[in-house]
Each structure stands twice: as structure tokens, then as C-alpha cells.
Amino acid sequence: MSERLEDIAIAMTAGGKGLLAADESTSTIKKRFDTIHLESTEENRRDYREMLFTTKEAMEKYISGVILFDETIRQKASDGRMLTDIIRQAGSIPGIKVDEGAKPLAGFPDETITEGLDGLRGRLKEYYELGARFAKWRGVIAIDSNKFPTWGAVRQNAQALARYAALCQEAQIVPIVEPEILMDGKPGNHSIDRCYEVTEHVLRTVFDELFSARVKLEGMVLKPNMVIDGKNARKASVEEVAEKTVRVLKSTVPATVPGIAFLSGGQSDEEATAHLSAINAIGNLPWKVTFSYGRALQAAAIAAWGGKKQNVAAGQKAFAHRAKMNYLAALGKWTKKDEQAA
Numbered sequence: 001m002s003e004r005l006e007d008i009a010i011a012m013t014a015g016g017k018g019l020l021a022a023d024e025s026t027s028t029i030k031k032r033f034d035t036i037h038l039e040s041t042e043e044n045r046r047d048y049r050e051m052l053f054t055t056k057e058a059m060e061k062y063i064s065g066v067i068l069f070d071e072t073i074r075q076k077a078s079d080g081r082m083l084t085d086i087i088r089q090a091g092s093i094p095g096i097k098v099d100e101g102a103k104p105l106a107g108f109p110d111e112t113i114t115e116g117l118d119g120l121r122g123r124l125k126e127y128y129e130l131g132a133r134f135a136k137w138r139g140v141i142a143i144d145s146n147k148f149p150t151w152g153a154v155r156q157n158a159q160a161l162a163r164y165a166a167l168c169q170e171a172q173i174v175p176i177v178e179p180e181i182l183m184d185g186k187p188g189n190h191s192i193d194r195c196y197e198v199t200e201h202v203l204r205t206v207f208d209e210l211f212s213a214r215v216k217l218e219g220m221v222l223k224p225n226m227v228i229d230g231k232n233a234r235k236a237s238v239e240e241v242a243e244k245t246v247r248v249l250k251s252t253v254p255a256t257v258p259g260i261a262f263l264s265g266g267q268s269d270e271e272a273t274a275h276l277s278a279i280n281a282i283g284n285l286p287w288k289v290t291f292s293y294g295r296a297l298q299a300a301a302i303a304a305w306g307g308k309k310q311n312v313a314a315g316q317k318a319f320a321h322r323a324k325m326n327y328l329a330a331l332g333k334w335t336k337k338d339e340q341a342a
């Protein structure tokens with residue numbers, strides 16, 4: 001495969017394929033395992049991820065790349081192969097989460113700043129040698145009806161995203177730039193129009209900082225939230241979410257950006273698929289538009305697996321199904337009937 005940043009960015013987002021976000025930090029994967037009453041040991045985490053990455057149909061046909069956590073990029077499967085080799089052999093690209101999480105932002109009560117810039121140049125070099133060709137950094141933006149986010153918190157998270165992106169490109173790694181406006185944060189009762197207004201401000205600020213940091217837009221992927229009402233105030237229709245999401249992206253994201261891969265943010269599996277399909281069905285978009293889902297790709301698989309060896313096939317079947325539904329959505333072709341057909 002070509003090693004040019006722009007070619008990698010296109011391979012990550014084109015043809016209906018999308019990204020599997022499997023970069024849960026140790027504390028987050030523990031929460032996922034708690035739902036199936038499974039202890040979060042290194043071996044269980046490996047087994048779970050090995051189950052996903054060896055799902056041939058999904059990995060070969062629908063998943064362009066996998067975002068890994070530091071532990072996973074160094075892990076071997078039960079047969080001794082590196083997990084990264086399994087991903088590559090399926091024709092998919094290994095990537096790595098390089099941020100060190102959202103921490104309280106000094107002077108800004110209830111807002112966060114994502115850490116991890118110190119020493120990042122050295123870590124990127126090592127991740128490249130371990131096979132990563134793209135990376136991810138998530139800035140977390142709180143939202144409510146009037147007070148959050150503050151201008152300062154947005155600006156500082158945008159600056160961190162830009163500095164991260166520039167370092168990635170220097171290391172020949174495609175940066176996924178993820179400014180996430182929380183749908184499922186507290187209080188979670190903001191309207192879709194408030195989400196629109198905040199998303200517009202955040203994306204303008206992020207691209208302003210990317211320009212200042214001399215990031216090459218053709219060698220990056222944007223991972224935004226959709227424009228959607230808070231989890232405790234959900235009432236917008238699929239069409240409204242799609243129309244407002246496309247409108248805000250068109251007014252903020254330059255056409256030079258090759259691809260946009262949404263996060264699911266706490267939407268149900270089917271909602272995340274329906275919204276993506278409706279967005280692509282609008283048509284005439286200047287970028288490739290696909291998925292980079294964590295929960296919306298994995299929830300059914302983890303439940304079907306339940307941490308039991310005898311359920312690996314069931315877990316893989318659930319993962320392949322969800323991946324296929326999102327592939328159809330990235331082509332704008334998903335219908336409810338496709339769910340039933342399965």
C-alpha cells in the first residue's frame with residue numbers, strides 16, 4: 001500500500017469501508033466487560049480483540065482500519081501472531097490512540113483538556129515501527145443549553161488537536177482529529193440547534209488551529225459528532241439529524257479534507273447506522289463520509305460473546321452484521337429491511 005498520507009487517508013474512508021474504534025483505555029474496557037460480568041485481565045482483553053480482528057468477513061469487506069490502544073498494538077494472538085499482522089493480513093490498517101485522556105482543565109470547572117503531547121514525537125516514532133499508519137486524539141467538549149462550552153476550553157482543545165496532528169504528519173502518520181461534543185454528557189438536555197451552534201464554533205476553531213499549525217488537510221481524517229440533541233432530550237428525526245449535520249460540515253470543513261468518519265457517541269447501533277445512511281443519501285458531499293464507531297460497532301458483539309469461548313462464532317456474527325450495516329450506510333444504501341434480512 002502507498003505510504004503517502006493522502007492515500008492512507010483515502011483508504012481509511014473510501015468505498016463504504018470504515019474504522020473500528022477498539023481503542024478503549026483500560027478503565028473503559030473494564031466498564032464494557034462489567035456488562036457481561038467478565039474480569040478485565042490482559043488475556044481477556046486480548047481474547048476479545050482477537051475475536052473481532054479475526055472476523056474475516058467484516059475485516060476484509062467492511063473495516064478499513066482499526067484504532068488500537070497501546071497494550072493491543074504490542075499484543076500477540078493466541079496462535080502467536082501479532083494482532084497488527086492479523087489486521088494487515090485482512091487488508092485493513094492498524095492505527096493507534098495516542099492521547100492520554102481528558103483531564104480537568106485548570107481554571108475551567110467542569111471542562112477538560114486532553115493530555116499526551118509531552119514526548120509524543122518519540123511515541124509516534126515507536127508506533128510507526130510497530131505498524132501504525134494513523135493515529136487518533138480525542139478532545140472532549142462539554143455542552144449544555146447556555147454555559148458550556150467556554151471559548152477558552154474550545155480553543156485550548158483545538159490547539160492540542162493541531163499540535164498532535166502536526167506531529168503525526170511529521171512521523172508519516174495520518175492524524176484522526178476528533179473533537180467530540182458530548183451527546184451523552186451531563187445534563188444531556190440540550191437541543192439539536194444548540195448542538196449545531198456549538199459544533200459550528202468548535203469545527204471553525206479546530207480548522208483555524210490546524211491552519212496555524214500548518215497541518216496538511218489532505219493528509220488527515222476528521223472524526224466529528226453528528227448534530228444531534230442531548231441523550232435526555234432526543235426527539236429529532238433521522239432526516240433532521242442528517243440535514244443539520246451535512247449543513248454544519250459543509251459550512252466548516254474544507255473540501256481538501258479527504259474523509260470524515262463519525263463517532264457514535266452513545267447512539268444506539270441502529271440509530272448510528274440510520275443517521276450515517278441518511279447523511280450519505282443526501283449526496284454531493286465533497287468528502288468521503290463513513291463511520292469510526294466504538295460502541296455502535298461493538299455492543300452487540302460483546303453481548304453475544306459474553307466472555308465465553310463457545311460464543312466466539314456468535315460474537316463474530318454479530319460484529320460482521322453491524323459492520324455490514326454500517327458499510328451499507330456509508331454508501332447511503334442501508335434500509336431497515338437489511339437489518340431484518342440478517
Ligand code: 5MM
Pocket residue numbers: 021022023024025026027028029067101138180263264265266292293294295296
Ligand atoms: C472506543 O472508545 C474510544 C476510547 O475511549 P477512552 O479513551 O475514553 O477509553 C473513544 O475515543 C472512541 O474512539 C470515540 O469516542 C468513538 O467511540 P463511540 O463509542 O463514541 O463511537
